[in-house]
Amino acid sequence: MNDYHVASVSLAAQALKLLARYKYRSCTLTELSEALHVSKTTCLRVMRTLVNEDFVHYDEGTKKYGLGPYLIPLGNRASELINSVACATQEMRKVAAATGMTTVLVQRMRDDRLMYIATAEAPRDEIRISVSIGQQFPLTAAAFGRCFLAFEPEAQWERYTARGLQKYTEGTVTDPLEWRRRLLETRKHGFAVSHGESREGLSAIAAPIFGAHDVPLLVMACIAFTSQLREEDLENAVNILLPVTKRLSMGSFHAYVSQI
Incomplete structure (x- = not known):
């Protein structure tokens, strides 16, 4: 295993990439955990962290996750750089x-x-x-x-x-x-x-x-x-x-x- 691999960071990155795909633009926790092949508990911890940082948005009504608002200025800045x-x-x-x-x-x-x-x-x-x-x-x-x-x-x-x-x-x-x-x-x-x-x-x-x-x-x-x-x-x-x-x-x- 790579000594510099951090499992939680890797999972967060995979989750963001998944939500960026049109097919998975809006997902429940169950759908995310199944697509990422991790337990719901592990997935929930990562998703809540991403929500707290505004990288992911959670809709209380639909119980679904989607990409968050902070990714817009982040992506624009990356494009400029x-x-x-x-x-x-x-x-x-x-x-x-x-x-x-x-x-x-x-x-x-x-x-x-x-x-x-x-x-x-x-x-x-x-x-x-x-x-x-x-x-x-x-x-x-x-x-x-x-x-x-x-x-x-x-x-x-x-x-x-x-x-x-x-x-x-x-x-x-x-x-x-x-x-x-x-x-x-x-x-x-x-x-x-x-x-x-x-x-x-x-x-x-x-x-x-x-x-x-x-x-x-x-x-x-x-x-x-x-x-x-x-x-x-x-x-x-x-x-x-x-x-x-x-x-x-x-x-x-x-x-x-x-x-x-």
């Missing part, structure tokens, strides 16, 4: 305005999932696509995930194909050869496009923002309704998105930070 996110968020608003599409910033989590960490809606977008910051979704589906996976060693891809590619919609790519072909295509061109692969009726145009050693740190993507996305809209989004993600990537990133 993390240069990569702060810079990308500024550029993301410009991309949304230029493309007319909802633009999102996506981060990879440790458990093979992705999470929206920032979003910007186009000022002139009449039909808005609502995205919840903190919402998580699978790594292997759609353009977002391909932008992370495409730049891993190819041997790592076998880990996902060996256990089977899960189907989320009729458009989800589950054939291992086709999935691999699309990863290679993403690696070659530096961006990925998907249509209804993780959510029916939604298209995404995504590109990675690289950190050290050419490893994708974040992914920026434009989202649109597939039925409204014309070929020229797609090409325009790619032409706007790629220069931005390249500028934010390592190499020019430090120069960019010094200018803001």
